[in-house]
Amino acid sequence: MSWQHDIEQIRALAPRHILFLCVQNSARSQLAEGIARRYAPPGVRISSAGSMPASVRPQAMEALAEIGIDASSHGSKSIGDIDAGSVDVVITLCAEEVCPVFPRQVVKFHWPLDDPSGGGVEAFRTARNELVKRMQALFDR
Secondary structure (H helix, E strand, O other), X not given: OOHHHHHHHHHHHOOOEEEEEEXXXXXXXXXXXXXXXXXXXXXXXXXXXXXOOOOOOHHHHHHHHOOOOOOOOOOOOEHHHOOHHHOOEEEEOOOOOOOOOOOOOOEEEEOOOOXXXXXXXXXXXXXXXXXXXXXXXXXXX
């Protein structure tokens, strides 16, 4: 199924807390968190986490800064750092690796994106631009 189809389902759920997951919470999920916070309506909480958190990649911060999103206060978080009881929807972003498992039954969607970490800032821009398109569609902006 495509992410476009998922958007209709997510909207129908009217989630109050969306969590983006990837392995290190250093690139894709950080980009998704920053972008989703820009487009989400008031009252919708946006978080990100990883199964093996590392540190936020400077290229992710740079790619977000280029579109006016300040991610300088972002830090990589573990799934255990998230209040699992408050999460309504989980969106995993892994493509080539094993995605993290969320410890609670929630509605889950999988939006695979290639990990930009192996490339330069241009790979982060590509991931960012794809996520902007998805978040604009999700939040109808």
